[in-house]
Amino acid sequence: MTKEIALQEFDDTFALSYTLEVSGTEKVKFHVPKPRMLFVLDVFLNGTKLDETNHCVQRLHAALEKSSFLQQLFFEVSPSKEKHGSITLYLKCKLFADTLGDFKHADNVGYIEKIHFIFKYTTSCPSVYFSSLFNNLQYCFCSAMLDLEKQYPFVFSFYGKHLYEINYSTMLRCFTELATPLQGPGEADQSEMLQLVLEKLNHFMLTKFNTIAVMKECDKSPYRLQQCKKSIARPFEPDDKRLLRNVALVYRVLAEDPE
Structure with missing residues (x-):
């Protein structure tokens, strides 16, 4: 298509x-x-x-x-x-x-x-x-990426992919432990656990952790807007303590001064 x-x-x-x-x-x-x-x-x-x-x-x-x-x-x-x-x-x-x-x-x-x-x-x-x-x-490019983010958040979503990085391993472990019998033989179905984790993450990516959702929140909340503006000079890093939705992504696919 x-x-x-x-x-x-x-x-x-x-x-x-x-x-x-x-x-x-x-x-x-x-x-x-x-x-x-x-x-x-x-x-x-x-x-x-x-x-x-x-x-x-x-x-x-x-x-x-x-x-x-x-x-x-x-x-x-x-x-x-x-x-x-x-x-x-x-x-x-x-x-x-x-x-x-x-x-x-x-x-x-x-x-x-x-x-x-x-x-x-x-x-x-x-x-x-x-x-x-x-x-x-x-x-x-930027318009295309906003559209692609909705369709393929695990590929093109800044907020979604960082959400995955922060939560995937912990969620998979918790879902697996909850589905494993306390006594007797039996193990959780790993493919089923994976699907549950991805469905949960995908839901949050499409509803809260995406660029349009964060922009709407900034429009309604002066505090959220202020936090996002402050974050522009400081990209999101591993082990960053800031709330993910308080971080703004500079939405420019092409580097401004490549030469």
């Missing part, structure tokens, strides 16, 4: 479409990123695809490689030797490195293997300014 975001600025039009390649059975309820998820971006200017030698593409490539946004989503960005588009990168998700073994036998967990973006910039102007291309792609 392809989705598209379109903008118009005077006589110029910008459109970003994206598709995902996923794997898993028909029973899949949750998706996590493949250990090395492929990220592809094609850039078209007036119908002509720009290749990796184009200066604008090279600057966009650097802006993605140095993206603090992707780093905050636990992704380690690296270039790919394969050339699937104008820009081809690998996103290695560090969050699930220690728990992928738990998912191996779970038929309700699928994998995002590839995300492919196509950005089209159409203009009648004889000169194209990189700032215009960059700013509109930035806006389109």
Whole structure:
């Protein structure tokens, strides 16, 4: 399924479409990123695809490689030797490195293997300014990520993935202990326990721990807004003592000054 975001600025039009390649059975309820998820971006200017030698593409490539946004989503960005588009990168998700073994036998967990973006910039102007291309792609990327966060919170949600990091191991242990008989033989069904934990986390990701929910809370609560503003200069760290929903994510997929 392809989705598209379109903008118009005077006589110029910008459109970003994206598709995902996923794997898993028909029973899949949750998706996590493949250990090395492929990220592809094609850039078209007036119908002509720009290749990796184009200066604008090279600057966009650097802006993605140095993206603090992707780093905050636990992704380690690296270039790919394969050339699937104008820009081809690998996103290695560090969050699930220690728990992928738990998912191996779970038929309700699928994998995002590839995300492919196509950005089209159409203009009648004889000169194209990189700032215009960059700013509109930035806006389109951010809009796309908000949409992807709703669909695949275990992959694209800052708040959801940090919630998982903080709670997954403890929740799985507690659910398993509660389901294990106090006396006699028998063990808890691990795949069932995993599903219960993921369902509970997924519920909180979709209702409370997501960007839109935090923005709504900031709109209603001056205290929450103040805390989020203070947090911008201090990214969320492991073992951070701040409440997760008091932390603001700087929502810019492209690094502003990559060069």
